[in-house]
Amino acid sequence: MILSELPLPQAELLFDSTFLPAAEAEALLAQLTAEVAWEQRSIRIFGQQIPQPRLTAWYGDAEARYTYSGLAWEPRPWLPALQGLRQRLETATGARFNSVLLNLYRDGRDSMGWHADDEPELGPAPVIASLSLGATRRFRLRPHAGLAHAPFGLDLPSGSLLLMRGPTQQYWQHALPKTARPIGPRLNLTFRWVAGAVG
Numbered sequence: 001m002i003l004s005e006l007p008l009p010q011a012e013l014l015f016d017s018t019f020l021p022a023a024e025a026e027a028l029l030a031q032l033t034a035e036v037a038w039e040q041r042s043i044r045i046f047g048q049q050i051p052q053p054r055l056t057a058w059y060g061d062a063e064a065r066y067t068y069s070g071l072a073w074e075p076r077p078w079l080p081a082l083q084g085l086r087q088r089l090e091t092a093t094g095a096r097f098n099s100v101l102l103n104l105y106r107d108g109r110d111s112m113g114w115h116a117d118d119e120p121e122l123g124p125a126p127v128i129a130s131l132s133l134g135a136t137r138r139f140r141l142r143p144h145a146g147l148a149h150a151p152f153g154l155d156l157p158s159g160s161l162l163l164m165r166g167p168t169q170q171y172w173q174h175a176l177p178k179t180a181r182p183i184g185p186r187l188n189l190t191f192r193w194v195a196g197a198v199g
Ligand SMILES: O=C(O)CCC(=O)C(=O)O
Pocket: 101, 103, 112, 117, 130, 139, 156, 174, 175, 176, 188, 190
């Protein structure tokens, strides 16, 4: 595995464009699209319930409860395919993961807005392993918390792994913008360590 470091200050971003072979990424995309219990959840913005522009699901160990975008998540028990990925990512990164958030961007109209994965349950310097399957989408990063730097963009092809750790979530936000290009679905998995109710 070749994890190369992206040159951003106050961040630790490691990238492997070919973590999974193309054929395996394609097979996993089909399998997870079919097997995962996808939901379109709504978030409350200014008193209105707005459906998220993507489908999501949350799997993990029972204690990995999580609040994300103001939504409370109870993890579903691991699917074998997700367990297998978790083990490989733990071996490849040396980090531990007890849960995974899955996002399904059905086409270029689906997206994720600017945010940092800085919820208290993730701890001060979370390690997040982000695996992409399917259509290549542009991942954007912009500085926050007083950091002065130009924004940064990176294409995430099928089978690629982006590891975010260290101070990344403290000093940078990220987003997955819509695109007008006619493209197929993209499935993204972000493996995380979530401290349970006690942590
Ligand atoms: O789809 C992506 O690449 C980003 C997903 C993300 O930022 C998240 O799940 O928090």
